[in-house]
Amino acid sequence: MSVAEQPRVETPPWTATLNEWAATVDHKKIGLLYIGMSVVFLVVAGVEALLMRWQLIVPRNTFLSPQIFNQMFTMHGTTMVFFVGMPILIGIGNFAVPLQIGARDMAFPRLNALGFWVTLFGGLLVYFSFLTGGAPDFGWFAYAPLTEKTFARGPAADLWALGLIVSGIGTVTAAVNFVATILGMRAPGMSLWKIPFFSWTILWTSVQILLALPPLTAALIMVVFDRQLGAHFFDAQTGGSSYLWQHMFWFFGHPEVYILILPGFGMIAEIVPVFSRKVLFGYEFMAAATMAIVFISMGVWAHHMFCVGMNRTLDLYFAGASLLVSIPTGIKMFNWLATMYGGRIWLASPMLFACGFLSMFLIGGLTGIMLAAAPFDFQLSDSYFVVGHFHWVLIGGTLFATFAGLHYWYPKATGRMLSERIARWQFFLLFVGFIVTFGPMHIAGMLGMPRRIYTYDANRGWDIWNQLATVGGLIQAPSYLLFVYNIIASLWKGRPAGDNPWDAWTLEWATTSPPPSYNFEEIPTVHSRRPLWDLRHPDDPDWQYE
Amino acid sequence: MSGELLKPPAIVPYRGPSAAQWGMLAFLLSEVAFFSTLIMVYLVFLGADTQEGGRGGPTPAGVLSLGLVIGTTICLLSSSATIHLAERALRRGEETAFRLWWTATIVLGVVFLAGTAYEWRELIAQGLTVRRNLFGTTYYTLVGFHGVHVTVGAIVMSIVLALALRRQVTARNPHGVELVSWYWHFVDGVWVVVFAVVYVVGR
Amino acid sequence: MHHSLLLALNDVSPQNLSIFDPASPPAEAIHQLSMLVLAITGGIFLVVEGILIYSLVRFRSPHNPRNGEPPQVYGSQPIEIAWTAAPALIVFVLALVIVRTEWEVRGDPEKLQPELKESKPLRVTAIGHQWWWEYVYESFGDEKLDFLTANELHVPASNRQVPSERRPVYLTLKSADVNHSFWVPRLAGKTDLIPGRTNTMWFETSQTGIFFGQCAEYCGTQHANMLLRVSVDPPEQFEKWLDNERKNAFESDDAAIRKGKQVFLAQSCVNCHRVSGTSARGKVGPDLTHLMGRATLAGGTIDNDRKGENLRRWIEDPQTIKPGCLMPAFGLSASDLDGVVRYLSSLE
Structure with missing residues (x-):
């Protein structure tokens, strides 16, 4: 009785929840934290993009000052690459990989939590620059000497460099964790060639992170040394080299593109088979193509630099190597189509986004071939064509694949289905808005419009293409809001999902939705790439054919 | 085939490196990428100060002396041997020997750091600073980051030593010690390259 | 800020910056290459997009587990080799054409064309x-x-x-x-x-x-x-x-212009700008020796209207026309401003 008489100290539930999430080392929660952080930054970067589009809607507009416009494209690029693209993919990987390979958690759960918080902190550091008198305004690839003290006087450049160093450390810890988990913690029977394809791509993405991010970190440290210690790495006036920065940046920057697309390939290679009701066509070739992309793409970076006046031999080497990437990428495309061919295609929302990916990523790849043709690039480089191209790859490719993946695994993560109706609206608005935004940019670029200009004259002939692009942006904007609404509202309103709403075949669908913190009651044993197929079809299991 | 239950082939158990070992290998791979960049930059700027537009000032040939650095290099390289002996002792259950070799490794690392500190003091006295010229900029960055890695190694090894003294590192859990020794061998290996680049090729 | 809009180029005849309308050998060579690349990529686009749409239309079916699963096809080595070889061939052809164009565009023309x-x-x-x-x-x-x-x-x-x-x-x-x-x-x-x-x-x-x-x-x-x-x-x-x-800058006999010149030379204009034949020898900003020979001012941002109106506005406050540019407003008195504009307007 005395217990009842004492005033009960009850922790309010919201602080308990907060504590649970802040202190979690569960890979699924950390994955969701990454995704949540990325969605917030996606909205922020989207607002930045809309501000730019509004400025460019008419010639000689005065909606934004050049200073603000330049800050907007710098922050938009930095945010999308470092605080949306990478973390959302790492987040999905975090959630799905241990489940897919039959592990109880990541190899280093506490390091995993550290990685997330460090990435978030890096993002906040970069954004803190707004409070110090202005964000950085030198573009996301920050060509020296614009980052030197002479040209960037305030603390924005320091915060930018430090933020990226810090978040880069977080990204590397995540990659270390993925490699350790995927190589050392697979379920019994899951040999290397039986790893589910998404996990396979995450493995190789991680290898690429390990090879490409540290050079960026080193280069950023040099920027900080130049600014804070009076070093001379990038200052041409004192013998330093801005050209060197370009090489170091793109040595990271190009592999980064593949870091952002490979997990997308992985998600498409999970979703296309499940929704075509067919096994992935040519797994071995797909897996080998992934490795080929990783290795070839480490040696193509200077195709971003065709206009710097390299010699012909280098130009041709980098052009040739870049074209080579199209071969393994083509293999992937054809294998996806072959998987669909002869299947029973179920156009649920994940497959809808996957088809968006297939149709749009193709175009991004083809414009990439144009840019790799070195002399053609002398015209296209640094024009709006390039802006169109990489948005086609990163939205048409990465983002469509990411939405496909999020719609695919949301039921697993929450135990609820997303609203298909909203998902369809989201898809069509995004699809149409995306084409209307970025299609005209290609044309503006071919008509001579350089990127990163805050204004232009009326008689250049660019106004109609810019108006279209802005309209496209306005069509896209609500699709993101619909998505945010859908993922929040479906937590309560969504239909219960059950363990395996898509009749899928990999291990994550063998446990409950949401999975318990230990993932599996008993660690499953696998004999093929599709353990649940084997379970359903004991008379015709996959392991006979692998 | 229908009706009959097929029997899958027996499962071959996994015998490769453990997750922790893979993790350390992955981390070291990222370190290779990091140091490769610093070394590449060092080589790019080699001799840039004496060229047109350069800043003059101390040159590698002018200020770097081999005597001291050969001594510290011997210390660091022999620490790879001592850490190996420490690890072997631990696996055999010879905990006292482990602690002795382990302490010797820490001491050798600290001697290396002290040597570097002394060398830097001399160089600064001769006017070589980060600000002075590109040689200073790249030299202190490359050697400094290596030194940071030695320092981190020494700190981690000291923590392990403290745990060992509390009987928390024993023959039954040698895995942490093994991973630290991998890291230490890596740091020594990097030094071989840095030494070759800075004191042999670059001088 | 709105008068910067008014100041925008009066000449609104359309300007042509299209890479598809080349008028010089390097641009022409690139144009030829671009046509070939566009044709190849266009072909690939039609084929692949066609297969995708065909598959979607032909094989779409509502999901019903009771229908059973379609035949499972695990892959085919000959097919894989075929669709590796075909793109490789295209890449090879493209590479050859790129080598030729690169040579034409980046080669030393004096060596290539004796x-x-x-x-x-x-x-x-x-x-x-x-x-x-x-x-x-x-x-x-x-x-x-x-x-x-x-x-x-x-x-x-x-x-x-x-x-x-x-x-x-x-x-x-x-x-x-x-x-x-x-x-x-x-x-x-x-x-x-x-x-x-x-x-x-x-x-x-x-x-x-x-x-x-x-x-x-x-x-x-x-x-x-x-x-x-x-x-x-x-x-x-x-x-x-x-x-x-x-030639050196034009020396006018007009008293008002000479007075303007004195104002110009006495102001900090000369720290950045050069007018040959005078003591203005700055190298940070554009040379003004024959300013009136140019059609535009402020790096092409505004017309050189010859009446001195735009020039006057520019000198009065460059930051409204080109915000963030390195030339500050000097707060010249109206008469000094007149003088400087008059002088600069004389530099034919």
Whole structure:
């Protein structure tokens, strides 16, 4: 009785929840934290993009000052690459990989939590620059000497460099964790060639992170040394080299593109088979193509630099190597189509986004071939064509694949289905808005419009293409809001999902939705790439054919 | 085939490196990428100060002396041997020997750091600073980051030593010690390259 | 801010910057390559997109587990080899064409085309500054030139049929501060101007008129207004222009202009700007010796309207016209401003 008489100290539930999430080392929660952080930054970067589009809607507009416009494209690029693209993919990987390979958690759960918080902190550091008198305004690839003290006087450049160093450390810890988990913690029977394809791509993405991010970190440290210690790495006036920065940046920057697309390939290679009701066509070739992309793409970076006046031999080497990437990428495309061919295609929302990916990523790849043709690039480089191209790859490719993946695994993560109706609206608005935004940019670029200009004259002939692009942006904007609404509202309103709403075949669908913190009651044993197929079809299991 | 239950082939158990070992290998791979960049930059700027537009000032040939650095290099390289002996002792259950070799490794690392500190003091006295010229900029960055890695190694090894003294590192859990020794061998290996680049090729 | 809108170029005739309307050998070579690449990629696009749409239409079916699963096809080595080899072949062909075009565009034209020895080349060093272009005219044929101008590049038209009447233009590209890029799409692809490096490019055109372009490498606040204007003049007219540019600044006898000159020379204008033949020897800003020979002011941002209206507004407050540019407003008194404008307007 005395217990009842004492005033009960009850922790309010919201602080308990907060504590649970802040202190979690569960890979699924950390994955969701990454995704949540990325969605917030996606909205922020989207607002930045809309501000730019509004400025460019008419010639000689005065909606934004050049200073603000330049800050907007710098922050938009930095945010999308470092605080949306990478973390959302790492987040999905975090959630799905241990489940897919039959592990109880990541190899280093506490390091995993550290990685997330460090990435978030890096993002906040970069954004803190707004409070110090202005964000950085030198573009996301920050060509020296614009980052030197002479040209960037305030603390924005320091915060930018430090933020990226810090978040880069977080990204590397995540990659270390993925490699350790995927190589050392697979379920019994899951040999290397039986790893589910998404996990396979995450493995190789991680290898690429390990090879490409540290050079960026080193280069950023040099920027900080130049600014804070009076070093001379990038200052041409004192013998330093801005050209060197370009090489170091793109040595990271190009592999980064593949870091952002490979997990997308992985998600498409999970979703296309499940929704075509067919096994992935040519797994071995797909897996080998992934490795080929990783290795070839480490040696193509200077195709971003065709206009710097390299010699012909280098130009041709980098052009040739870049074209080579199209071969393994083509293999992937054809294998996806072959998987669909002869299947029973179920156009649920994940497959809808996957088809968006297939149709749009193709175009991004083809414009990439144009840019790799070195002399053609002398015209296209640094024009709006390039802006169109990489948005086609990163939205048409990465983002469509990411939405496909999020719609695919949301039921697993929450135990609820997303609203298909909203998902369809989201898809069509995004699809149409995306084409209307970025299609005209290609044309503006071919008509001579350089990127990163805050204004232009009326008689250049660019106004109609810019108006279209802005309209496209306005069509896209609500699709993101619909998505945010859908993922929040479906937590309560969504239909219960059950363990395996898509009749899928990999291990994550063998446990409950949401999975318990230990993932599996008993660690499953696998004999093929599709353990649940084997379970359903004991008379015709996959392991006979692998 | 229908009706009959097929029997899958027996499962071959996994015998490769453990997750922790893979993790350390992955981390070291990222370190290779990091140091490769610093070394590449060092080589790019080699001799840039004496060229047109350069800043003059101390040159590698002018200020770097081999005597001291050969001594510290011997210390660091022999620490790879001592850490190996420490690890072997631990696996055999010879905990006292482990602690002795382990302490010797820490001491050798600290001697290396002290040597570097002394060398830097001399160089600064001769006017070589980060600000002075590109040689200073790249030299202190490359050697400094290596030194940071030695320092981190020494700190981690000291923590392990403290745990060992509390009987928390024993023959039954040698895995942490093994991973630290991998890291230490890596740091020594990097030094071989840095030494070759800075004191042999670059001088 | 709105009067900067009013100040925008009055000349609204459409400008052509299309890479598909080349007027000089490098741009023409790239144009040919681009047509081939567009055709190949267009073909791939139609085939792949066609297969995708066909598959979607043909094989779409509502999900019903009771229908059972379609036949499972695990892969096929011959098919994989086929669709690896086909793209590899395309890549190979593309690579060959790229090698040829690269040679044409980035090769030294004087080595590739021996007949150019008979031509009369114009050699100019272009130096990129935050946010304007400095042109140092080095030589025309065998004649040394050695004068400076800014923002508007004048070159002679070439007769590409007759070797001795060819007038190729060779540019040496340097930067005074950050990275820039020289891009006049109809003349050639872009080449960057990088501090500490020297790049070269060339073009040659028989079309007279103005060719437009702008800096194509982000270079700071006013990157958008670092405009390029290449005037291709008929040979006689070009030589006339050359003769005028080589002279020192025009000295007027008009008392009001002379007074304006004194104001100009007494102000801090001279720290940055140069007027040859006077004590104004600044090198940070554009050379003003023959300012009235130019069609535009402020790096091509506004018309040089000859009535001095735009010039006056520009000097009064450059920051409303080109916010963030390196020229400050000096707060000149109305009479001083009149004088400076009058003086500068006399510099034909």
